[in-house]
Amino acid sequence: MRNHGWQVNVVTPRSAAQSVEATARNRFGLAERGIHGEYIRSYPSMKKPSHIAGKIIKNALDGALMLPVALLRARPNVVIATVPALPTMFIGYAVASILRRPLLLEMRDAWPDLISDSRILRWKWLTNMAHRAVRAVQRRATLVVTVTDGFAGILAGDGVRAVQTIHNGISTRNFEPMPKSSKREDSKLHVLYLGNLGESQGLESVLLAATMVADEVEVRIVGGGTAAERLQRYAERIGANVDFLDPARGDALRAHYQWADTCVVSLRDDWASFNHTIPSKIYELLAMDRHITGIVKGEAAQIITDAEAGDIVDHDPRHIADLWLELLADKGRLDVGTTGREWVFEKASLEKLGEKYVELISGIARRERNHD
Template sequence: MTGIDPAVRHLTRTAAQMRKKKPMRIMLLAHSYWPEHSPPQRRWTTLIREFRKAGWDIDVVTPVAHFPQGRRRLPRSEAGTPFRGQRGPFGERIKRVPYLRHSGNRHAARLVDQVFSAAMSIPTALMWRKADVVIATAPSLPILVAGYLVARLRGVPLVVEMRDAWPDLARDARLVKGQVKSVVERVVEAIQRRADLVVTVTDGFAQTLRARGVKNVVTVTNGLDLEAVQLLEAPPAERDKLEVLYLGNHGESQRLDVIVKASALVGGDLMHLHMVGHGTRRPDLLKLAGALNAPVTFHPPLYGADLIARYRSADTCVVSLRDDWKSFETTIPSKTYEVLAIGRHMTAIVRGEAARIVTEAGGGDVVAWKPEAVAELWAELARDRGRLTAGLSGRDWVKANADFRQLAVQYMGHLSDLVVAGRSRP
């Protein structure tokens, strides 16, 4: 294996060792999965692909595909049918549960839908074959309760995956108030303490949980399938306007009014902002852009070749999280890894662990969460386009730290250790 990167050599050796171990059967409870396009789908579709390569059996309990519109838009052959079996793209078995139709833009309606689907997941999972371990993935909090009950009734280990900083995020967002707030926090924290393993996606939140007395906590970060993400050529050295791209959720967590206001401050002579995606705040952002006469164009969600074309046309890509929610100090937007991997400059309106990664990877500029600060950066980039050449440093950082092939091997190691330890107990 002379000439092969040591990290790749180690990954290949570790993956081979995982395949030699006794294959395991995993049951995953998730509120969103293939063929939807969502954060849990992107993470788990790739992880399951690697699990299946190791010979593991995977059972997924998830609602009929209805994200993000709150209703089924795909054919039943793809979206699934309630209580009917379905094969996933890598041979995993999927059992769909029903959902409640809603508009997709109201927090209360989404919560009621998640509670209903989580409740339906319990009997569905219990009637299925017994797994070696049950994994419940947040941020859908009701699915954590369902996962806890299924694991305990089946007498198998429970893995709670916290892809967001719950319940801290609920407290910051004030999603629940009064006595209900304390009940939600207590339930989530109780499940975290009783889980056999808690998986976080950031080191910072793992430390927070350990400080609260949660004992068995590991970090398996978010990432991407690096082989499936192409490195784009650098943007043009000369261009009339700075082309700025935001791609992702238009919600409370991002507070995208900041970048709309920043674009209005810079003006249409120097820049143009493209905003791709959907979310609860999108109607308000459309009104704001119109009121300010901001140089903004709104686009629907894009996938595949359309997404790559939009990335290719951009000079800098925005990654944004509001800075007045303390939980975001230990949160890393998943788009961070994608922008680093494609080789685009990043306008990083983040702090804490996310800001550290952008700086460490040399992926762009970290800027304060103020329209004036963002506008000043964009005006500088428009005048000095040499700063837009990101190079290979970001992609190299992803290869070393956030390639899902490596992350899947880490995850399988943690799950194997957990099951072996459980079997050795009297």
């Protein structure tokens, strides 16, 4: 957007992890220039809670503070609300309605389907009300952008007329390929899970599988999230010899990838909405030429298969363990070549996806100018 000369204003909660100096410099709603020349207008936010109820409260408070900050800005050509945080959707709709501007609603998760799947609301009447409220905003948006084709089809079939898909991806501008793994002293298969430790991943299956092949397979889990402590307690209870490590970035992240023979991508299989959910981690693993143990289904499984980048398995721990033993016996299967990387450069480059996004927004802005 900035490359096309657009002025971009971002309204967002300020991370509690920001330094005191940055917090003092960036007072409530004060604009700060981002690295691309965008204006970032942030406001204080509470520390991210570890439980779902706390996350709902945090998101609601963030949304309440977002409204006045957004309305104090100059009238934009287009309002973009990006979700998974549901309050952002309603605040975006309010801002677009008050300022009489078009609304582009970006659905990065399968809401409202996830409300029913996750059962985050205890009462059925409240779930139904939330479902109707989300769908009403989606139907009233000028354009809804999804990250999967399947979810776009669901929305279109449920009365959302203007839907487009722009997939997730990774930046390929300064891409550095992973070097080939060096020879190791141990003969075990190295299995890595790197990412969010939440309710969505269903990592209990991985832990149970680890107990079945403890002598042949070494499992490392890197990350944090709402389910981290519960998963560690569960691993201790079942006797899973799994290393839990803190989230990593930069060289530490690449070191984990260098260690791994295969990397796990997992989504629980009892939420129907995950048929149309693609973890963004898949694109990173494809670009890194890592073999993927895909404990996924639907569109996520199809991408791994199309890119010839790994093996798909269900959540049965015995099946996962059997796959790892097969890979250990035939390590040639772990060499996925560069097909995954080529697939990413062709279909999931953020630079190419960004140009497509610019075209969509330009079309909305042109129609609005003609309307005016």
